[in-house]
Each structure stands twice: as C-alpha cells, then as structure tokens.
Amino acid sequence: MRLSSTDRNLLAATSGGLPLDPDPYGDVARRVGCDRQTVLARFEALLRSGAIRRIGLIPNHYALGVVANGMSVWDIADEAIDRIGAMVGELPFVSHCYRRPRHMPLWPYNLFAMAHGCTRAEVLAKVEEISRLIGPASRGHEVLFSKRILKKSGLQMPGGRTAV
Amino acid sequence: MPTLDPIDRAIINGLQGGFPISERPFAEAGEALGLTESALIERLRKLEQAGAMSRFGPLWNSEGLGGAVCLAAMAVPAERFESIAAIVNAHPQVAHNYEREHHLNMWFVISTLEPEGIVSTAAAIEAETGLEVWLMPKEEEYFVEFRVAV
Numbered sequence: 001m002r003l004s005s006t007d008r009n010l011l012a013a014t015s016g017g018l019p020l021d022p023d024p025y026g027d028v029a030r031r032v033g034c035d036r037q038t039v040l041a042r043f044e045a046l047l048r049s050g051a052i053r054r055i056g057l058i059p060n061h062y063a064l065g066v067v068a069n070g071m072s073v074w075d076i077a078d079e080a081i082d083r084i085g086a087m088v089g090e091l092p093f094v095s096h097c098y099r100r101p102r103h104m105p106l107w108p109y110n111l112f113a114m115a116h117g118c119t120r121a122e123v124l125a126k127v128e129e130i131s132r133l134i135g136p137a138s139r140g141h142e143v144l145f146s147k148r149i150l151k152k153s154g155l156q157m158p159g160g161r162t163a164v
Numbered sequence: 165m166p167t168l169d170p171i172d173r174a175i176i177n178g179l180q181g182g183f184p185i186s187e188r189p190f191a192e193a194g195e196a197l198g199l200t201e202s203a204l205i206e207r208l209r210k211l212e213q214a215g216a217m218s219r220f221g222p223l224w225n226s227e228g229l230g231g232a233v234c235l236a237a238m239a240v241p242a243e244r245f246e247s248i249a250a251i252v253n254a255h256p257q258v259a260h261n262y263e264r265e266h267h268l269n270m271w272f273v274i275s276t277l278e279p280e281g282i283v284s285t286a287a288a289i290e291a292e293t294g295l296e297v298w299l300m301p302k303e304e305e306y307f308v309e310f311r312v313a314v
Contacts, residue, residue, distance in 0.1 A: 003229050007229070011224055014221050014222050014224075015221075016221075017221035018220060018221035018222070020205050020212070021205070022188060022201055022202075023187060023188065024190075024221075025185065025186075040187075043185045043222070044185055046222075047185070049228060050225060051225055051228035052225065052228070053224070053225045053228075054181035055181065055182070055222045055223070056179045056180045056181045056183040056220070056221075057175065057179045057180050057208070057211075057217050057220050058218050058219050059180065059216065059218070059312045060217055060218045063166060063215040063216050064168075064312055064314050069262075071264065071271070081304075085304060088306065089306030095307075095309065096307065096308045097307040097308070098304065099302065099304035107298070112235075112300075142266070144265060144266045146263065147263040147264060148262070149261070149262055150249045150252075150253060150262060150263055150270070150272075151253040151261040152218060152259075152260050152261075153259055153260075
C-alpha cells in the first residue's frame with residue numbers, strides 16, 4: 001500500500017499525538033486542509049487496515065514505575081523455534097516476542113521476548129518462567145536490561161516534522 | 165513518579181486503545197469512565213504534564229503503511245557513547261533508542277515509510293560513526309501488544 005498524500009499529511013499531523021481539545025479530528029482537518037468527515041473516514045480505514053494499531057493514551061511506562069525492562073534472547077533450534085515462539089508469546093507478561101536472525105558466531109540468539117516489571121528481580125522471575133517453559137530446547141540465553149531511554153518518538157516523517 | 169488517583173488509573177488502564185473516531189470523542193470516551201468531556205481533557209493534560217503519558221493519539225504502524233521497521237544494535241565504546249547516541253538519534257527514521265547492558269549496548273528501532281530506508285539509514289549511521297550496525301529484522305512475530313496496567 002502506497003500512502004496517499006492525505007494519509008501522509010494525517011501521519012505528519014498526528015504522529016506526535018492528537019490535540020487535547022473537544023474536536024481533535026476537526027482540529028487535524030483544519031491543519032491539513034481538509035474537512036472533518038474526511039479525517040474521520042480515513043482514520044476508520046487506517047485503523048481497519050492496521051496502518052494505525054490503536055488510538056488512545058500511550059503511557060510512559062518508566063514514569064509509571066515500570067522501570068525494569070529486560071530483553072531476553074534465546075538460542076533455540078531452528079526446527080523448534082516456531083513452536084517455542086508461539087508458546088512464549090502466549091505468556092501474559094511477554095509484551096513482544098519475535099524470531100530474528102542469528103549473527104554467528106557472536107550472536108547465537110534467534111528468539112526475543114520482552115518482559116517488564118517494577119524491579120529487576122521481578123523481570124528475572126519472569127525470565128525464569130520463560131526458561132522453565134522452553135526447557136532443554138534452549139541452548140543458552142541472556143537478559144539485556146535497559147539502562148536508559150535515549151530516544152522515544154512515534155513514527156516520524158522524513159524531515160522530522162511531527163505535530164503536537 | 166506522579167501520584168495517580170483512582171480516576172487517573174482508570175483513564176490509563178481504560179484508554180490505551182479504543183478512543184472513538186467521532187466529532188466529540190472525548191465526550192464519548194468520558195462517558196465510559198463517568199467523566200465529562202472537559203474533565204477527561206483536563207485529566208489528560210495533567211497526565212501529560214506529569215509525564216505519565218508520552219502522548220495521546222494514534223499509534224501508527226509503518227509496516228501497515230507499506231514501510232518497514234527493523235531492530236538494530238551497535239557495540240559503542242563507552243567514551244564515545246554520548247556522541248554516538250546524538251548521531252543515531254538525529255536520524256528521524258530512528259524511532260526508539262535504548263542503552264542496554266551488554267557488549268551490544270545501543271539498541272534502536274529504524275522505522276521508515278520506504279522499505280529501502282532501513283538499509284540506507286543503517287549505512288548512513290555506519291558511515292557517520294565508523295561502527296557496525298547489526299540489523300536484526302523480525303522474521304516472525306509471535307506476539308506484540310504492550311499495555312501497562314497501573
């Protein structure tokens with residue numbers, strides 16, 4: 001799907017958020033030079049197609065006390081990876097779970113599962129739970145804790161134009 | 165950490181998705197929470213000021229727009245860490261960037277509307293820093309849904 005110029009303008013106008021005013025879609029319409037009905041229709045369509053994942057409050061989980069963030073990475077046999085990945089992804093506390101390529105010999109890990117908590121101990125307990133679930137199918141794993149957010153923005157238009 | 169009362173918590177837990185697409189969406193969303201339109205807007209402004217939310221609005225998915233997303237990692241020498249972070253962050257295609265405890269200590273997400281933008285952004289960062297960018301594209305997505313409960 002190639003982005004129409006209207007959708008491109010909507011993205012540029014809202015990737016930094018919607019105005020916190022009674023008629024936010026009308027405000028956006030005025031900003032991009034179309035009418036509210038068009039904005040509403042495009043948002044409905046973009047949400048349906050998955051181009052917009054969801055609309056609402058994007059929490060700052062660090063400010064809310066969820067400060068421990070562990071990226072657990074696992075070396076799983078290729079023939080077992082999809083079965084194991086689906087199982088790990090179903091754990092209620094795993095927020096992201098992906099298969100990614102190894103970079104041998106330095107990086108043997110092909111399964112990534114993100115776990116969060118208020119403390120490192122909480123995250124490590126969750127990783128332990130993942131480890132029990134995977135069992136001997138894991139040939140090794142590590143947990144990479146985040147130390148600091150260096151940048152966090154939404155999708156930006158090239159040129160860095162983001163709207164409030 | 166901002167102090168949150170039960171109404172703030174209800175807003176944070178209940179409004180991480182499903183915000184109406186309508187003429188008066190805050191009035192509709194407020195109704196479900198037992199708040200007037202103006203009370204909800206006021207609460208959201210305060211949550212934003214307090215830093216409890218990073219923004220309010222659509223979560224765009226560049227892949228759903230025909231673009232691409234890729235995780236990338238770098239091993240950055242400690243003494244160059246801050247200057248390299250500035251170089252990486254200066255790229256608008258870099259959406260998130262985290263310092264992590266590992267030999268690969270900088271992990272960022274490249275998000276572009278043109279699929280070829282992943283490789284070109286990584287190449288630009290390599291040229292500007294002299295460091296290798298390890299691309300870790302997702303080959304399969306087993307689960308993604310990050311919501312916070314407070």
